[in-house]
Every structure is written in C-alpha cells, then in structure tokens.
Amino acid sequence: MNAWNRRPALGGAVAGALLLGTLAGCSSSSNSSASVSGSGDVTLVVYSSQGYDSAITKAFTKATGIPVSLDDDSTGPLLAKVAAERNNPQWGLLWVDGDTAFAELDKQGQLLDYNPGVTLTAAGETLVPTDHSYIPVSTTAVPALVYNAAKVGSVPTTWQDLLEPQYKGKVGMNDPSQSGPTYPLIAGLMNELGGESGGVAAGEKYLTELKANGLQIHNVNGDTLHALETGQIDYGLIQSSAAAGEVATAKKSANYDPKVVYLGTTTLLPGVIGIDKGASAKMQQEAEKFVQYVLSAAGQHVMQTGDPTGDSLYWPIVPGVDPVADIGAMPTKYQRIDPYYWGPLETEVNTFFDENIK
Amino acid sequence: MAVSTIIEPAAVRTHAAAGWARKAPFALFWLLVAAILLLPILLFLMVAFSPRLFDQGPQWFSLSGFQGAFQGPMLQGILDTLLIGAVSALASAAVGFAVAWVVQRTRVPGRRLWSGSMFALLLVPSYLIALGWERLLEPDGVLDLLHVPDSFARSLLFGPVGVIGVLTVKGIPFAYLAILAGLRGLGEEFEAAVRVHGGGKVDVARTVIALLAPAIWSSLAIVFAESISDFGVASTLANDAHFPVATFELYNAVDNFPVQFPVAAAVGWLLLAMAGIALLAQNAALRGRSYRVLGGRTRPARRRELSRPATSGVFVGMFVLLLLSLGVPTFGALSASLITGLGTLEGGAAFSLSNYQRALTSPELYQPLLYSALLATITATVVVLLGLVVARMLTSRRGRTSARMLDLLLLTAVALPGIVFAAGYIFTYNLPLTNDLGIHLYETTTLLVLGYIATALPPASRVLFGSVGQVQESLREAARVHGSNAPASWLRVMMPLLARPLLSAWSLTFGATLLELPVSQLLYPPNDPTVSVGIEKALSNYDYGGGTAMEVLAVLAALAVIGLVWGIFQLVAPAGWRRLGRTS
Numbered sequence: 001m002n003a004w005n006r007r008p009a010l011g012g013a014v015a016g017a018l019l020l021g022t023l024a025g026c027s028s029s030s031n032s033s034a035s036v037s038g039s040g041d042v043t044l045v046v047y048s049s050q051g052y053d054s055a056i057t058k059a060f061t062k063a064t065g066i067p068v069s070l071d072d073d074s075t076g077p078l079l080a081k082v083a084a085e086r087n088n089p090q091w092g093l094l095w096v097d098g099d100t101a102f103a104e105l106d107k108q109g110q111l112l113d114y115n116p117g118v119t120l121t122a123a124g125e126t127l128v129p130t131d132h133s134y135i136p137v138s139t140t141a142v143p144a145l146v147y148n149a150a151k152v153g154s155v156p157t158t159w160q161d162l163l164e165p166q167y168k169g170k171v172g173m174n175d176p177s178q179s180g181p182t183y184p185l186i187a188g189l190m191n192e193l194g195g196e197s198g199g200v201a202a203g204e205k206y207l208t209e210l211k212a213n214g215l216q217i218h219n220v221n222g223d224t225l226h227a228l229e230t231g232q233i234d235y236g237l238i239q240s241s242a243a244a245g246e247v248a249t250a251k252k253s254a255n256y257d258p259k260v261v262y263l264g265t266t267t268l269l270p271g272v273i274g275i276d277k278g279a280s281a282k283m284q285q286e287a288e289k290f291v292q293y294v295l296s297a298a299g300q301h302v303m304q305t306g307d308p309t310g311d312s313l314y315w316p317i318v319p320g321v322d323p324v325a326d327i328g329a330m331p332t333k334y335q336r337i338d339p340y341y342w343g344p345l346e347t348e349v350n351t352f353f354d355e356n357i358k
Numbered sequence: 359m360a361v362s363t364i365i366e367p368a369a370v371r372t373h374a375a376a377g378w379a380r381k382a383p384f385a386l387f388w389l390l391v392a393a394i395l396l397l398p399i400l401l402f403l404m405v406a407f408s409p410r411l412f413d414q415g416p417q418w419f420s421l422s423g424f425q426g427a428f429q430g431p432m433l434q435g436i437l438d439t440l441l442i443g444a445v446s447a448l449a450s451a452a453v454g455f456a457v458a459w460v461v462q463r464t465r466v467p468g469r470r471l472w473s474g475s476m477f478a479l480l481l482v483p484s485y486l487i488a489l490g491w492e493r494l495l496e497p498d499g500v501l502d503l504l505h506v507p508d509s510f511a512r513s514l515l516f517g518p519v520g521v522i523g524v525l526t527v528k529g530i531p532f533a534y535l536a537i538l539a540g541l542r543g544l545g546e547e548f549e550a551a552v553r554v555h556g557g558g559k560v561d562v563a564r565t566v567i568a569l570l571a572p573a574i575w576s577s578l579a580i581v582f583a584e585s586i587s588d589f590g591v592a593s594t595l596a597n598d599a600h601f602p603v604a605t606f607e608l609y610n611a612v613d614n615f616p617v618q619f620p621v622a623a624a625v626g627w628l629l630l631a632m633a634g635i636a637l638l639a640q641n642a643a644l645r646g647r648s649y650r651v652l653g654g655r656t657r658p659a660r661r662r663e664l665s666r667p668a669t670s671g672v673f674v675g676m677f678v679l680l681l682l683s684l685g686v687p688t689f690g691a692l693s694a695s696l697i698t699g700l701g702t703l704e705g706g707a708a709f710s711l712s713n714y715q716r717a718l719t720s721p722e723l724y725q726p727l728l729y730s731a732l733l734a735t736i737t738a739t740v741v742v743l744l745g746l747v748v749a750r751m752l753t754s755r756r757g758r759t760s761a762r763m764l765d766l767l768l769l770t771a772v773a774l775p776g777i778v779f780a781a782g783y784i785f786t787y788n789l790p791l792t793n794d795l796g797i798h799l800y801e802t803t804t805l806l807v808l809g810y811i812a813t814a815l816p817p818a819s820r821v822l823f824g825s826v827g828q829v830q831e832s833l834r835e836a837a838r839v840h841g842s843n844a845p846a847s848w849l850r851v852m853m854p855l856l857a858r859p860l861l862s863a864w865s866l867t868f869g870a871t872l873l874e875l876p877v878s879q880l881l882y883p884p885n886d887p888t889v890s891v892g893i894e895k896a897l898s899n900y901d902y903g904g905g906t907a908m909e910v911l912a913v914l915a916a917l918a919v920i921g922l923v924w925g926i927f928q929l930v931a932p933a934g935w936r937r938l939g940r941t942s
Contacts (some may be wrong), residue, residue, distance in 0.1 A: 045884065051899055069884040069885055070884055070885055071801075071882075071884040072887065072891075072895070073879055073891065073895075074879075074894065074895070074898050076612075076613035076614070077613075077777075077879045077880055079615050079617060080612050080613065080617050080777070080781065080880065081784065081880055083414070083615075083616070083617035083619065084412075084617075084619070084781045084784040084785060084788070084880075085784060085788055086412065086413040086414065087412055087413040087788075087789070087790065088788045088789065088790050088793070090788065090800065090801060100615065101615040101616075104615060104616050175597070177610050177613075177614060178593065178597070178613075183614075219593070219594070219597065219598075220898070222897070222898075222902060226902070230496065230497075230499065232496065232497045307899070310899045310901075311899075343615075343616075344616075346614060346615065346616075347614070347616075347618075350610070350614060351429065354610075358597075358600055
C-alpha cells in the first residue's frame with residue numbers, strides 16, 4: 001500500500017516540478033505585446049492572413065525601427081482568435097481580405113476609427129466606410145470566372161448565361177462555409193439580383209436554378225481549380241487572385257488553357273486593416289504608421305513582390321501604382337456590397353447554401 | 359502526562375508534515391491536470407450557458423447556443439457521428455487485434471514492416487488519407503483515366519462507407535498499440551490451460567479476448583473518441599458526400615464570422631455526452647474484475663508457424679491492408695508533390711523534384727521543423743512520464759472516484775476537437791484575472807507545449823493503460839522485500855517490463871505533436887510558427903505541390919527521429935529491457 005502511495009507521489013513530484021518550471025518560465029517569455037524596445041517603441045502585434053505579410057512587416061521594421069510581432073494564419077483561425085480574445089485583446093492590427101468581419105468588429109466597438117488621409121482611386125474610395133472604422137488598402141474581386149479555353153466553345157458573360165443548357169454540369173464554385181471569399185461572392189450576387197431591398201430571395205432563387213443546372217460545389221479555391229484541371233468542370237467561380245495565379249502558373253497544353261472572364265457586375269473584395277481600439281495609445285500610433293507605410297509606394301512595392309503567385313495578385317487602390325502584370329485589367333463594372341447589411345446575413349445564407357445547394 | 363504533553367504536539371506535527379509530504383505531490387499532479395485539462399475544457403463548455411462570461415454575447419445565462427446547434431441538419435449529424443464513432447471503433451479494434459496477433463504470435467514474414475507501418479499510419483493526417491482516395495476515385499480521376507470502372511467504388515467512398523473507412527484506418531494503429539501491449543504481457547499460459555482442459559480454438563479465443571478486455575475496451579473508447587472529434591475527414595470526404603457530422607457543425611460555428619463560440623460549446627457538450635456513453639460502456643464491462651496477468655511467472659509466448667496456405671493468406675491480407683491504408687495516401691501525397699500533371703488535362707505526367715527543392719529551401723520548413731521537433735521532443739518526454747502516472751491511477755484499485763474523473767476528463771479531451779480545445783486555452787490564459795495573478799502564458803511557447811501535453815496525454819495514457827494494467831504489484835513488493843528502495847525497484851522491476859510500451863507512447867506522441875495543427879494554429883507564439891502552420895499556409899495558398907512536399911518531408915523527419923530513438927534503445931538498453939515483451 002505504501003509503495004503505491006509513493007507512486008503517484010513520484011509522478012506528482014514530476015508533474016509539480018514541471019508546473020513550477022512552467023510558471024517560472026512564463027515570466028521570462030511573457031506576452032510580447034507588452035515588450036518595449038530600446039527606442040521606446042512597443043512591439044506592434046499584427047494578426048494577418050496576407051501572403052506577403054512577413055515581407056512587409058520586416059520592411060516596415062527596417063524603415064521605421066518599430067518592432068513587429070507577426071501572427072500569420074488563415075482568416076478563419078485568426079478571426080476565431082480575435083473573437084476568443086474579446087475580453088482581453090492582444091492584437092494591435094488585424095489585416096485580412098473582406099470587410100464583413102470588420103463591420104461586425106466595428107459594431108462590437110472593437111475598432112479604432114482612423115482616416116489615413118490618403119487619396120484613393122475611384123474604386124478604392126467606394127470601399128472606405130463612412131466612419132473610417134477600418135482601412136481598405138487593396139482589392140481583389142469575386143467572382144472571377146476561370147474557364148478552360150482549350151475545351152469550351154462558349155464563354156458566359158452574365159449570371160443568366162450560366163443557366164443555359166450548354167453549361168449544364170460544367171460549372172463549379174466553392175463552399176461558403178469553408179472558403180472565405182465565397183460568402184462575399186454570394187452576397188454580391190444577391191445584392192446584384194435583389195438589392196438590399198430585395199434581400200436574399202432573388203439570389204437564393206438563382207442559386208437554386210444554378211444547382212438545377214448541375215452546379216458543383218468544392219471546398220475552397222484550390223479544390224475548384226483542381227476540378228478544372230482534371231476536367232470535372234469547365235468553368236469555376238473563384239476569387240480573382242486565385243484565378244490569376246492559375247493562369248500565370250498552370251502548364252498550358254492542347255487540352256488545358258485557363259482564361260478569366262468577369263460576369264456582369266463584379267463584387268470588390270478589399271484587403272482591409274483594422275486597428276484595435278483597446279490597444280495602448282503607443283501601439284495605436286504605430287498601427288497608424290503601419291497603415292501609412294502600407295499605402296505608400298514603398299509598401300505597395302513590397303506587397304506586389306512578397307507573394308508573386310498568390311496575394312500579390314491584387315489591384316492597387318493607391319493612385320499611380322500599377323497592378324502586377326499577371327492579374328490583368330480590373331473589371332470595369334464593379335460594386336461594393338455594404339458589409340453592415342450583408343455581414344449579419346452570413347450565417348443565414350450559409351445555412352441555406354448548406355441545406356439546399358451543396 | 360507532562361512528558362506526553364510535551365511530546366505529543368511534536369509527534370502530531372511530524373505526522374502531519376509526513377502526511378502533507380505524501381499528499382503534496384498528488385495535489386500538484388491534480389493542479390497540473392486542472393491547469394492544462396480541466397479549466398480550459400470547463401471554461402470553454404461554460405460558454406454554451408453563459409456567453410457573457412467571456413464577452414461572447416450579452417446574456418449571463420442562455421440556451422441559445424443549443425438552439426443554434428440544433429438548427430439545420432444537426433440532429434442527423436449527431437446520429438451520423440454516433441454511427442461513424444461506433445462502427446469505426448469496432449472495425450479498428452477488430453483489424454488492430456488481427457494485426458497485433460500476426461505481429462506478436464506468428465512467423466509470417468514482414469512482421470517488422472507491418473509493425474513499422476502502424477507507426478507510419480499514426481503520422482498520416484486523416485485528410486491526406488481522404489485526399490489519396492479522392493485522387494483515385496474522383497470523376498475524371500486517375501482510375502477513370504486508366505479506364506478502370508470505379509463508379510460503384512466512388513459512390514461508396516463519397517458516403518458513410520468512405521467516411522467510416524478512413525476513420526477506421528486512422529483508428530487501427532491506436533487499437534493495434536493498445537492490444538499489442540496487452541497481448542505481449544499475456545504470455546500463453548492461459549491458452550495452454552484452456553487447451554489442457556479440453557477447450558478448442560474458439561474457447562482459446564474467447565479466453566484471450568476476455569483477458570485482454572482492458573486493452574480492447576481502451577482501444578474502442580479511444581478510437582470512438584478520436585473518430586467523433588476528427589476534422590480532417592469531416593471537412594473533406596464527409597462534406598463532399600453531404601454526410602453531416604457534429605464536428606462539421608462545430609467547425610462552421612468557429613471558422614465563420616461572426617464566430618459563435620456558444621454554438622461550438624453546445625456541440626462540445628454533445629460530443630462530451632457521446633464520449634461519456636463510451637466510458638460508461640467501458641466501465642460497465644470491466645467493473646470488479648482483475649486483469650493483472652503479468653507477473654514473475656509469465657513466460658513469453660511462442661510464435662506459431664502457420665501452414666503455408668495460411669501464411670500466404672495472412673501475408674496477402676496484411677499487404678492489402680497496407681496498400682489500402684498507407685499505399686493510397688502515399689500515392690495521393692506523391693502524385694500531388696512529385697508527379698506534375700498526373701490525372702489533369704495539363705497532360706505529360708512527369709516526375710519533378712521542384713516542389714521538394716522549394717520546400718527544402720523554404721523558410722517555412724527548415725526553422726519551423728526544428729522548432730516543432732524540439733517542442734515534440736519535450737512534449738513526448740513529459741507526456742510519457744505523466745502518462746505512466748495516469749495509467750497507474752486508472753488501473754489502480756484505490757481511488758476509484760478520482761480515477762474515474764481522470765478517465766472522463768481524458769476522454770473528453772480526445773472527444774473535443776483541437777480547435778475548441780485551443781479556444782478554451784485562450785479563454786483561460788488570456789483572462790485579465792490570470793494576467794493580474796502574474797501569469798502571462800498566452801502567446802508563449804510554454805502555453806503551446808502545455809496545450810500539446812494536454813492533447814497528447816489522453817491517447818498516450820490509453821496506449822500505456824493496457825500494459826500498466828497487467829503488471830502485478832507483487833513484482834515490486836518482492837523487490838522491496840529483498841531490500842531494493844523505491845526508485846531502484848522501479849528501475850529494476852518496472853522499467854524492463856514497461857520500456858517498450860513507454861517508447862511506443864513516446865514515438866506516438868512525438869509524431870502526432872510534430873504535425874499537430876489546430877492547437878498550433880491558435881496558440882503558436884507570434885514570429886515562431888510551427889511546421890504544421892507552414893504546411894497549412896502553403897495548402898491554403900493553392901500550393902498543393904509545395905504543401906504536400908513539406909508534409910512528406912515532415913513525416914519522413916518524424917520517422918527518422920523515431921527510428922533513431924528505437925535504434926539507440928536497441929544499442930544502449932540492457933538486454934533484459936530489450937528481450938522482455940518480445941517473443942522468442
């Protein structure tokens with residue numbers, strides 16, 4: 001009996017030593033957001049899903065001396081982290097694609113209003129919220145229709161075209177509950193067909209008809225592109241940067257030649273930065289400097305070279321900065337959807353999609 | 359009287375101090391368990407009832423999370439989840455038992471390959487197995503291009519059969535390790551006894567299965583819990599097949615904005631209830647029985663020479679199993695990373711090392727791989743020590759209540775998907791109150807390692823459960839009677855018996871931690887991404903070739919480290935340690 005009593009004691013001693021060691025260690029590796037550099041700058045904590053974020057945070061530190069701590073991840077986990085931290089936020093600056101999440105954070109009172117005072121292109125100006133609660137710094141678009149020009153005889157130019165018999169079973173898109181850019185795509189479609197006054201009804205009717213015409217659902221951009229490459233579909237509705245990346249990198253052959261076209265009115269999907277309202281005044285100042293740097297010519301250059309076949313394929317909204325060659329011209333007919341209206345409908349629309357379209 | 363009044367307080371103090379010294383480590387153990395398992399899980403689950411607690415909604419008490427969870431196809435999802443959990447657990451246990459028997463008790467050629475492949479299978483993420491099968495069977499996929507009729511197989515894959523099949527394959531190594539450990543300690547005296555008393559093969563099988571009940575139930579419970587919490591298959595095959603499962607509902611709640619933690623927590627309660635059912639079944643089956651069969655008189659079992667047709671049959675069966683479980687995902691990974699154009703309209707399928715060249719020179723592989731390997735080494739070492747303590751507690755006849763609580767807690771941790779477990783860590787260690795107490799663990803390597811330990815401890819202690827439960831107390835008591843002190847009796851009596859299971863648990867934990875994603879994603883310290891975060895980033899940026907190449911290299915690195923550790927064991931460990939647990 002005594003022997004057994006000592007066994008958990010031994011294990012307990014090990015466990016206890018570990019726990020004490022852990023707690024002792026925690027003081028030496030305490031939260032980076034609180035650390036202060038020799039120059040008096042605090043470390044700016046950046047949560048970002050952009051492919052070029054590592055390059056631009058390093059360039060920013062080099063240019064300003066402000067240390068940056070980067071948490072780079074996909075949009076979903078980053079937003080989950082921001083939500084979980086809500087009663088004690090650790091981030092100073094959040095940078096992801098799409099403005100619906102920022103509209104929600106604004107409604108929750110988590111964002112610092114900031115107007116960088118930089119004149120934007122006409123498209124860029126449409127993306128700026130009236131209260132400057134977040135800052136658009138670039139844009140892509142949804143959907144880009146990527147199609148296999150080596151295989152198809154006809155190319156649709158409107159949403160209605162896709163309901164024609166020649167496209168039956170040949171069109172694919174992503175699942176909005178798995179693919180970040182796909183809810184804005186569907187919201188844009190609903191906005192175009194029904195407007196805010198019409199709500200989701202016209203869009204739901206259209207999607208139901210598209211489903212009846214053999215619409216195929218894949219998880220994310222990469223899966224839809226894989227379906228295009230293997231010939232399961234001939235037309236894919238995805239984000240413009242992913243479509244441009246495919247055109248730039250795919251090996252063309254007699255059977256495969258991806259090209260891109262835009263349908264009717266295309267929805268802008270901005271790259272957006274938000275600043276934490278609860279961060280220290282010093283960190284907020286640094287975050288504002290970061291925004292200024294991103295909107296400068298130097299910052300835009302780093303963004304355009306940091307992820308050449310991925311997120312660098314965006315359309316600049318800073319006048320005088322040309323897009324990289326691979327992305328092509330921006331669609332002439334575009335819209336901005338109101339994230340304060342469409343954001344709260346995301347769960348309802350995704351549930352509809354889950355139950356009726358998938 | 360006077361003397362006694364002087365002496366008594368001192369005696370009482372000494373006695374009390376001794377009592378405290380005995381209890382303090384036990385209390386510290388529970389403190390650690392509370393810190394890394396109980397609190398994060400509890401606080402996360404509380405959000406289902408009280409969203410306001412962590413600013414996840416305005417209400418201090420609400421059941422809206424449960425309402426949200428039961429919307430849509432959730433009810434069907436719960437039933438589906440129960441089905442896939444139960445069937446995959448049974449199938450994994452059956453196959454795991456068969457493989458363990460072949461490896462442990464027969465002379466069928468290739469035994470090292472079969473046992474090594476079980477470790478390899480542990481390291482393969484479930485989504486990669488699903489991806490391999492999808493590549494083969496998708497419309498216009500590889501089999502279609504080869505003009506192999508596959509429409510029936512496709513309809514099976516993209517449905518419950520495919521989902522259960524992949525989860526079974528993932529569960530086999532868990533069942534194998536748990537049952538192998540039990541089988542190793544069993545010896546063959548009991549089988550001989552049945553045969554001596556006139557029993558046939560069926561009677562022998564019944565007796566062996568009955569004696570291995572702890573290991574079998576352990577494998578059933580762990581595979582059930584692993585299957586119901588799996589994300590890899592839920593988000594790929596199950597989603598493609600429109601086969602709703604509970605974890606996918608949870609994933610939807612956490613991965614979409616606005617993030618609905620109350621709904622995720624409500625689904626967590628449902629998963630917890632399912633795990634509770636598994637545990638109740640296990641306890642009901644094992645209650646009041648002793649399975650301590652490994653003692654001083656246990657002799658290693660002999661390997662059987664099967665007849666030639668039986669050997670061929672078993673060999674072919676093992677080969678087919680290996681092909682289906684490892685061959686197909688290996689093909690999937692290789693076709694994605696090593697062969698360009700395979701199965702696509704681009705044509706001209708050709709071998710190319712470009713993805714591997716990119717991966718090897720990528721800053722997202724080398725440094726993160728070293729970092730992850732270091733964390734996995736620390737985690738595996740700590741988990742093996744803690745797992746041993748946990749396994750002793752679970753198999754002890756004393757402290758049944760605390761053991762039952764611990765078991766429930768561990769199984770809960772397995773049944774809850776990693777992403778919500780990680781969210782629980784944020785709730786707990788990012789509390790202003792925690793910071794006020796001077797504990798700043800959030801966004802540090804320390805918290806990440808604690809999260810890894812909490813994730814790895816349940817499966818590791820389950821693997822050890824079978825072996826530890828077999829060791830008779832009389833062995834150590836005999837050593838103590840012969841003058842050995844407590845540490846020496848451990849080293850000389852227990853370590854030789856447990857060295858191999860401990861090394862198995864270490865290998866399992868190392869491999870699983872190296873590629874762990876959900877906890878890493880939410881808890882990795884800024885600027886120090888783990889290798890799994892780098893791989894996920896490459897995959898999400900449509901770089902399947904590069905991402906899969908990184909994954910293959912990481913799996914190879916894990917296998918190399920595990921091989922090295924076993925090699926060192928063979929060279930350095932005393933002969934007795936190496937011999938025990940192996941059959942002649």
